[in-house]
Amino acid sequence: MIDVKTAFLLWVIQANTLAILLLAIWLHGREQKHFLWFGLGFLLHASGLGLVALRDQIPDAISIQVANAVSLLGFSLWAKGLAALDHRPAPRLVWLPPLVWIVGILVPVVRDEFALRVSLYHVGASIGFAMLAMIAARARFSSGRYRIFLIATWGSQACAGLAYAIFVLLQRPLSFADNIFGVWMGTIAVIGFITSVIILAKITMDRSQEQLQTLVRTDPLTGALNRRGFAEAYQGLVESSPLDALGVLIFDLDHFKQINDRHGHSIGDRVLQEFADVCRSLLPQRAVFARTGGEEFAAVLAISEPRDAALFAETVRLALADRTIPTGQEMISVTTSVGISVSPRHRADLEQLLSEADIALYTAKAQGRNRTSLRSGDRTVTVPPVREDSPQEEVDRQADRQVAILKRISAVAHKLDD
Numbered sequence: 001m002i003d004v005k006t007a008f009l010l011w012v013i014q015a016n017t018l019a020i021l022l023l024a025i026w027l028h029g030r031e032q033k034h035f036l037w038f039g040l041g042f043l044l045h046a047s048g049l050g051l052v053a054l055r056d057q058i059p060d061a062i063s064i065q066v067a068n069a070v071s072l073l074g075f076s077l078w079a080k081g082l083a084a085l086d087h088r089p090a091p092r093l094v095w096l097p098p099l100v101w102i103v104g105i106l107v108p109v110v111r112d113e114f115a116l117r118v119s120l121y122h123v124g125a126s127i128g129f130a131m132l133a134m135i136a137a138r139a140r141f142s143s144g145r146y147r148i149f150l151i152a153t154w155g156s157q158a159c160a161g162l163a164y165a166i167f168v169l170l171q172r173p174l175s176f177a178d179n180i181f182g183v184w185m186g187t188i189a190v191i192g193f194i195t196s197v198i199i200l201a202k203i204t205m206d207r208s209q210e211q212l213q214t215l216v217r218t219d220p221l222t223g224a225l226n227r228r229g230f231a232e233a234y235q236g237l238v239e240s241s242p243l244d245a246l247g248v249l250i251f252d253l254d255h256f257k258q259i260n261d262r263h264g265h266s267i268g269d270r271v272l273q274e275f276a277d278v279c280r281s282l283l284p285q286r287a288v289f290a291r292t293g294g295e296e297f298a299a300v301l302a303i304s305e306p307r308d309a310a311l312f313a314e315t316v317r318l319a320l321a322d323r324t325i326p327t328g329q330e331m332i333s334v335t336t337s338v339g340i341s342v343s344p345r346h347r348a349d350l351e352q353l354l355s356e357a358d359i360a361l362y363t364a365k366a367q368g369r370n371r372t373s374l375r376s377g378d379r380t381v382t383v384p385p386v387r388e389d390s391p392q393e394e395v396d397r398q399a400d401r402q403v404a405i406l407k408r409i410s411a412v413a414h415k416l417d418d
Contacts, residue, residue, distance in 0.1 A: 015046035037081030045074030075128025126161035222276035230290035247309030256295035
């Protein structure tokens with residue numbers, strides 16, 4: 001059987017290798033901070049154990065006091081990495097494992113007796129494992145099954161560490177050579193580390209796969225779905241919606257080319273982002289939103305009747321018209337034209353709905369832009385109407401804007417039902 005010092009050195013080599021790999025991954029994607037904390041945690045833990053293995057070759061103050069503090073600090077960084085993986089701040093208790101060691105080693109009787117030092121270290125390590133298990137229990141990353149595996153692994157190691165600390169206190173060994181269960185405890189620790197590393201690797205691989213799928217399905221500029229993601233999400237909405245009808249809306253930003261030509265593409269990009277933010281902030285629960293072209297966006301809504309889709313379109317149109325966007329030299333306003341098509345959910349066809357919504361959009365643009373046109377069957381109704389002197393427009397000028405919207409939408413729904 002290998003001696004304790006050799007076991008320490010083997011673990012140091014493996015942990016340092018893993019630390020280098022994790023830090024290299026972080027360097028290629030610095031937004032993934034959990035790789036940084038995990039890598040630094042393994043680096044410190046391995047460095048601490050490496051200093052312990054050099055006992056009798058370096059001063060005791062370094063191979064004992066400093067070494068074990070550095071090793072336990074690794075638990076703190078692992079805890080920060082686990083919290084970062086869950087996109088949460090780490091609890092303040094993360095610094096407890098090295099703190100327990102530092103406070104305990106200041107007591108002369110503990111500092112001078114091997115058994116008390118070993119027991120103190122394993123109490124600190126047990127606290128570290130319990131802390132990791134607690135963070136995993138509160139986390140939301142990955143599936144519940146993987147989190148349960150982590151909790152069981154770290155919980156078992158915490159219990160084993162406490163049991164070993166008690167055993168050492170009772171047996172009072174004078175050195176590692178007298179510590180008959182030391183190698184077995186080290187073996188348990190290595191098995192636990194390997195198990196948790198494998199589980200965490202699986203979790204990060206699954207997350208990377210999810211992120212890749214997100215990149216494939218979304219528009220990088222606005223964060224909205226792209227055409228592929230839109231088609232997939234549409235199908236999911238068709239299958240899951242409890243409502244009887246669907247409405248497809250196509251938004252086209254008015255005179256967008258002039259904005260690009262006059263203010264530059266960076267301002268054009270900001271306009272696209274602002275519009276996407278407006279739509280997402282107003283999007284109802286059962287809906288899908290996507291960027292389907294340069295300045296063209298689309299949405300699918302589960303609706304009870306056509307006025308639901310028209311209300312959303314008008315709310316977005318007016319909210320965008322009220323918003324001003326800074327260009328550095330002036331504030332600009334942007335408007336949108338909207339085309340809507342509706343269909344019963346059981347016979348909805350996305351391509352046909354998009355085609356009919358596109359016809360309605362063409363009508364809205366032909367009648368002056370900054371309008372909503374709704375198409376159902378052979379009819380296309382524009383809101384607001386083109387005639388500025390109509391009785392309806394006169395009422396609109398005198399009424400509150402929101403009331404006016406509801407009146408127009410009620411008129412649209414009435415015409416479509418005739």
